[in-house]
Amino acid sequence: MIHQIQRLGIAYHFASDIDHVLKQLNETCLVCNNGERDIDDLYTAEQLSPPLATQVRHALKQTIRRGVPRLEARRYISMYEAEPSHDEVLLSLAKSDFNRLQKQHHKELFDLAVDGFRLQEEITICKRQARGRYFWILGVHFEPELAVARRMMTKVIAVTSVLDDLCDVYGTYEGLELFTQAFQSLQFSVIDAL
Template sequence: MNFDYLNMFLFNTLQEVLDQNIEAKIETLKYNVRKMLVTKSEKPLGKIHLIDSICRLRVSYHFEHEIEEVLQHIHNNYVKNGEITFENDIFSVATLFRLLRQHGFHVLPNVFNKFKDKQGNFSERLTRDIEGMLSLYEATHIMVHGEDILEEALAFTTTHLEYIANQLNHPHAIQVKHSLRQALHKNLPRLEARSYISIYEKDPFHNENILAKLDFNMLQRLHQKEFGNVYKWWKELDMTNKLPYARDRMAESCFWALAVYFEPQYSTIRKIMMKIIITMTVVDDTYDAYGTIDELELFTKAIERLDIGLDNLPDYMKFLYRIILDLYEEIEQEMRNNGRVYALNYYVKEWQLKKYIQAYMTEARWLNNNYEPTLEDLQVFAYQKNHLVMCL
């Protein structure tokens, strides 16, 4: 009897049972949270903090429609001409302001004037409200150009939070230091979720129905499986031996994809993004550190034509080109399976042909000719290379 096979079979069977039980529990918790969001209430503003927790724990993708309806209702009834009209504490006002802006609603920062003293400075009384200060601090990071009051609020909250950070007790100390190091609006979703789970579960008023930890662990297993599949693809290509000059950036490339799409419904696009980023890292090294200018000119023309007649290319470039061509065919099949074949021409035109590869070639020509690019040259160059992210 093959005991390794038997052990693997038993492990997989047990994992499937556990996953089914967890999924059933998640569905129950989702139902409870959804019920809290849609329940009619005389005080809909009371749902602000629930929505904030759901969003910060990154489980909001389960409740997008319900959250949108609640915020739309609040915006219709408590925001006039862009100004929040309800009177409340700084914590609630700043949280609502941030949530509305993050979800695309028009709202002005004028509401924060009510928290200033007669001299036009933010009231020192606010410094006694740690959660309020944190909420205002986070709200300032979604300011737009010209919003002086948010600039003032950022300076005010930063100064006071830095001063008291080492004087606070757990868990406020951890939360303040974390926010000062990396503001919510500027953090990566999965990292913020992982950090906030630890903070939220220690809050005595946390909601047991929010499925943060279960959802995080379920997604983590999915992401690990995706990484394993992409890693297997990478190892089978044997790039490390066939293109020894290229960097091995597997972990970073997969992490980039998670930074853009972490939700389970985007598994296919994550896989594609991971492979594209890994492949383009190798292309980058080819243009920057290995290929001669003549080889690079030939390679660029071959990519532009998507021409499989590559007899004039060196062997290492033929190998790299076939990887790109195979990836293109894989993307084509995925697009057909998802009814999005119309996007394929845009992908080829904007990513491989006219923008990204040509940007590498431009850079190689500058280096070969000892050319010092102008500011305008660099702006065009950055625009071309940034199209990779935009197209994805």
């Protein structure tokens, strides 16, 4: 059940409960096996039912920790729905949570795109899009309560991108050396020399 909740992308709702259950399960496993893991009951993918074999192949190809959480949740919702024994309540919660978060992310992206458009009007050299910057941060912070962090990090990346573009186009070697010194020392008096 914990695996399904994690794969469906709704584990953040139950984080403390999952942590508690996993700690208990780990302690029980260690006591029952005298501290050793029992690997005699592993099966090959050929022995599994087709929906489960698909999940196993995907899990071996890309673990849940290596994937982008929202993309992995979307992929697993389809796999879980194909399972004959899926829990309708859990599936419904996962779908509604996914759709709610997607709607929130679209709104945030729209707001950031409007800000980015204003910036692009002022600085014509800005070539990177807000969508890519936002998606990058979304891979790390997808939870609804981290909206402010997503917005701030996207803006930090936007400013960094603008500085990079400005340095690429307008920077001279001497000017960039002074800029680097000012930035590293955080002495803004050096900026006057630029």
